Structure formats: C-alpha cells, structure tokens
Amino acid sequence: MENKDNEQTIKPADLRGILNYVPRFLGQTFVVALDGSIIEHENLPNVLLDIAVLRSLQINVVIVHGIDKQLRDLAEQRSISLSDFEGSGATDAPTLDLAIRASSRVSHQILEALTQAKLKCAITNSVKAKPVGIIEGQDLQLTGKADQIDADFLNHLIARSIIPIVQPIGFDRNGHTLRISSDALAVDVAIALKATKILYLCQENGFLSEGRLTQQIPVTELDALLASPEFATLSAPLKSKAAQARRGIQADISRIHILDGRIHDGLIREVFSNEGVGTLIYGNEYQQIRRATRDEAPLIYHLTRSGVAKGELAQRSMQAIEGKIENFYVYEVDGNIMACVLLDRIADAPTTREISSLFVHPLYQRQGMGRKLVRFACHIAEEEGAKQVIALSTQSQEFFTSLCGFEIAEADTLSPTRRTAYEATQRKSRILVKRLG
Numbered sequence: 001m002e003n004k005d006n007e008q009t010i011k012p013a014d015l016r017g018i019l020n021y022v023p024r025f026l027g028q029t030f031v032v033a034l035d036g037s038i039i040e041h042e043n044l045p046n047v048l049l050d051i052a053v054l055r056s057l058q059i060n061v062v063i064v065h066g067i068d069k070q071l072r073d074l075a076e077q078r079s080i081s082l083s084d085f086e087g088s089g090a091t092d093a094p095t096l097d098l099a100i101r102a103s104s105r106v107s108h109q110i111l112e113a114l115t116q117a118k119l120k121c122a123i124t125n126s127v128k129a130k131p132v133g134i135i136e137g138q139d140l141q142l143t144g145k146a147d148q149i150d151a152d153f154l155n156h157l158i159a160r161s162i163i164p165i166v167q168p169i170g171f172d173r174n175g176h177t178l179r180i181s182s183d184a185l186a187v188d189v190a191i192a193l194k195a196t197k198i199l200y201l202c203q204e205n206g207f208l209s210e211g212r213l214t215q216q217i218p219v220t221e222l223d224a225l226l227a228s229p230e231f232a233t234l235s236a237p238l239k240s241k242a243a244q245a246r247r248g249i250q251a252d253i254s255r256i257h258i259l260d261g262r263i264h265d266g267l268i269r270e271v272f273s274n275e276g277v278g279t280l281i282y283g284n285e286y287q288q289i290r291r292a293t294r295d296e297a298p299l300i301y302h303l304t305r306s307g308v309a310k311g312e313l314a315q316r317s318m319q320a321i322e323g324k325i326e327n328f329y330v331y332e333v334d335g336n337i338m339a340c341v342l343l344d345r346i347a348d349a350p351t352t353r354e355i356s357s358l359f360v361h362p363l364y365q366r367q368g369m370g371r372k373l374v375r376f377a378c379h380i381a382e383e384e385g386a387k388q389v390i391a392l393s394t395q396s397q398e399f400f401t402s403l404c405g406f407e408i409a410e411a412d413t414l415s416p417t418r419r420t421a422y423e424a425t426q427r428k429s430r431i432l433v434k435r436l437g
C-alpha cells in the first residue's frame with residue numbers, strides 16, 4: 001500500500017482533538033507490536049515518529065517485534081526449509097538459529113530507526129521462557145512461551161524515558177534460547193506492565209465484514225468470530241492476533257487494536273480518533289458490575305454500615321435495602337461484593353434518576369471502582385431514557401464534581417416529593433446533578 005495522500009495526514013487543527021485524549025492517556029503504557037514486515041516497510045520512520053508523538057504526550061511505549069518476514073527471507077537466501085514461520089508451530093534447531101539471526105537484525109533496525117528519530121531505546125533481555133511442549137500430539141521443540149516478564153527492568157527503563165525493545169526470543173531457566181510468538185509476547189508484556197493498550201501493526205487493517213472494515217468489535221463478538229467458520233478464512237497473522245486479543249482482554253487489557261502499519265499517520269489516527277484506521281477490540285469495562293440479587297440485601301447492609309456510621313451515607317434499614325434491591329448494583333471482586341450503588345427512580349420526576357448508597361469497601365477505595373460504578377449507573381439511567389442523574393452527598397461532593405462530571409445544583413432542581421424528603425432529613429447534603437446525552 002502506498003502512503004496516503006495529504007488529505008489523510010494529521011492537520012494542525014486535529015491537535016485540538018488529540019489534546020482531548022491527553023489527560024486520559026497520561027502516564028499509561030501502550031505496547032506497540034510490530035510485525036517483521038512493518039520493520040522493512042518504507043512507512044517505518046513514520047510509525048516511529050508517531051511513537052515519538054506518544055512519548056511527547058507522556059505515554060509510555062514498549063515495542064515488541066516479530067520476525068516473520070525476515071525469517072522467510074533468510075531461509076530463502078540460505079535454502080533452509082523452516083519448520084515454522086509464525087512462532088506458534090514447531091521450531092527445530094535450524095529454524096531457531098535463523099530466528100536468532102533475524103531477531104538480532106530486526107532489533108538493530110528498530111534501534112537504528114529510533115535513534116534517528118532521537119528517541120532513547122534499548123534492546124532488552126526481559127523474557128524468561130519455557131517450552132510450549134507437546135500440543136495435540138505435536139512436539140513444538142524449541143518454541144517457547146513467556147514464563148516471566150521482568151517488569152521491574154522494563155519499568156526501570158520506561159521511568160528513564162527509554163523505550164524497551166522486546167525480541168520474540170526468550171531464555172529458559174538454563175539459559176537456553178526459545179522462540180516465542182511476538183503476538184503472544186505482546187500480551188504477556190502488556191499484562192506484566194499493566195498496559196492499557198496493545199497496538200498490533202501488521203499488513204492488514206483488521207477485520208472485514210462484507211468487504212468493509214469493522215472498526216470496533218466488543219470481545220463478545222470476537223468470541224463469536226473465533227467460533228465461526230469465518231475464522232478459518234482469516235490469514236494466519238490475523239488469526240493469531242485475534243486469539244491473543246481474546247487472551248489480553250480476559251487479562252483486563254481493555255483495548256487492543258489491529259491496524260495496517262503501512263498507513264501514513266495510522267498509529268496516531270488509531271489512538272487519537274473515534275474513527276480509527278484498524279479494528280479496535282474492546283472488553284466490557286463493566287463486567288464486574290451486576291444487578292444485586294434479593295439474597296444479597298444483608299451483604300449490602302453490612303458493607304455500607306461503616307459509611308452510615310460516619311455519616312457518609314444516609315441510614316437505610318435491611319428492609320429498605322430489600323425493598324429496592326432490584327435497583328442496587330454491586331461490584332464483585334473474586335466473587336465478593338466490594339462496592340455497591342443504588343440507582344433509584346423518583347416518582348414525580350420520570351426523566352431523573354438518583355444515585356445513592358454509593359460505597360466502596362475501604363480496602364478497595366482509590367482503585368477506580370467508585371468512578372466505574374457512577375459511570376455505569378449513568379449509562380443505565382441513559383438507557384432507561386433518563387435526562388439527568390442526581391446525587392445527594394454530604395462528604396463526597398468533590399468526587400462527584402471533579403471526577404464524575406456532576407455540577408452543584410439548588411434545591412429547586414429537585415421534584416416536589418424529592419425536595420420534601422430532602423428537607424425532612426436535615427442532612428443538608430449538597431445536591432449534585434449530571435445531565436445525560
């Protein structure tokens with residue numbers, strides 16, 4: 001594919017759009033997984049410039065690279081037949097030998113190109129591997145999988161603004177070399193570094209449906225794709241990325257992109273626009289939140305006791321909780337309820353919902369659960385057709401205004417019945433409102 005014309009190049013005006021994303025991504029880590037073919041392509045300098053832009057916005061970047069193309073080229077030059085190209089099949093000794101050579105060459109090319117782009121970088125030895133072993137009766141010989149990623153080492157480099165380059169090669173406990181699939185390795189590195197995104201740059205746009213690019217696909221639909229006959233028709237690199245994306249999402253990496261690394265500005269456009277150039281696979285960020293069941297009323301009652309005792313929450317008896325149980329949502333961690341929220345209806349204000357009894361177990365506070373529950377509640381309210389959500393708070397006004405997009409409102413915002421109830425409690429809570437839509 002040729003570089004795209006100027007029309008598709010980022011314009012200065014787009015910078016405003018990019019700036020919207022800056023607070024969201026600040027300090028996060030993205031794993032950029034480059035297929036071997038992209039390293040050889042003339043667009044590589046542009047990809048690295050895009051990475052320089054990410055770095056300038058204080059997004060941490062780790063590069064994991066593949067060697068598929070280089071391995072094939074080397075095998076052809078030397079007339080050696082490979083036992084596997086992709087890194088997921090069996091690796092015999094001659095193939096491993098070529099893989100090591102190809103990997104050194106590719107890492108060096110990246111090092112050189114990053115240096116030309118004035119970015120500090122280092123080739124790392126951060127992957128402890130173990131042999132994959134025998135799969136479905138086939139001995140995969142010298143093919144390995146990541147056993148342990150040295151996250152401390154990688155984070156140490158990141159903290160010094162050095163971009164780590166991770167090769168698809170690892171060492172087992174005896175120091176012997178194993179070949180690893182770079183697609184799988186990208187996921188393992190992302191998990192170890194708690195990265196928020198993986199960007200797979202390859203020679204395809206992502207998934208197509210009836211000839212058209214699927215720009216976003218929730219993991220549930222990816223599951224359906226993986227199980228469908230259509231899956232068999234995908235190219236080997238795409239199949240591998242799809243399977244690894246599934247694993248990544250399961251491990252809580254919320255966004256995984258597959259895009260064509262040969263497109264000029266593709267990386268930047270994929271990250272900083274709602275309409276990217278590839279396919280975004282995303283997980284359900286609310287998967288730990290669900291509606292409470294009737295028998296969970298006592299758990300909610302006990303969870304919220306300390307909040308009531310401190311005056312953070314209004315008093316609610318067990319019976320009162322039971323009476324509203326179908327409007328309670330709970331946040332589960334390892335099968336235990338660690339947070340809850342009530343999304344209440346207001347009889348004389350059909351387009352308003354009220355968030356209350358929002359409580360996060362003290363051991364789990366400051367991990368994003370509170371915000372997620374509020375976002376979730378607002379999302380449900382919107383789906384139900386509500387136009388606004390209110391919250392009455394005595395001690396968490398700042399949380400709602402600074403972090404959840406609520407504004408302070410006057411008592412006359414409340415409907416007559418709600419206002420009467422509000423005045424009757426004498427808690428003098430702040431009234432907070434968020435408009436939806």
Ligand SMILES: CC(C)(COP(=O)(O)OP(=O)(O)OC[C@H]1O[C@@H](n2cnc3c(N)ncnc32)[C@H](O)[C@@H]1OP(=O)(O)O)[C@@H](O)C(=O)NCCC(=O)NCCS
Nearest residue numbers: 307312358359360365366367368369370371395396398399
């Ligand atoms: C308010 C509450 C739900 C927040 O839950 P959480 O899971 O800790 O929140 P998040 O992790 O999403 O956000 C944490 C941020 O909220 C801020 N925050 C939490 N409580 C706050 C408060 N009362 N006032 C101001 N900021 C607050 C934290 O300082 C933190 O800020 P940081 O990200 O800059 O460090 C939780 O602290 C809680 O259960 N409090 C007691 C009950 C309560 O007051 N409920 C609200 C009644 S409607």
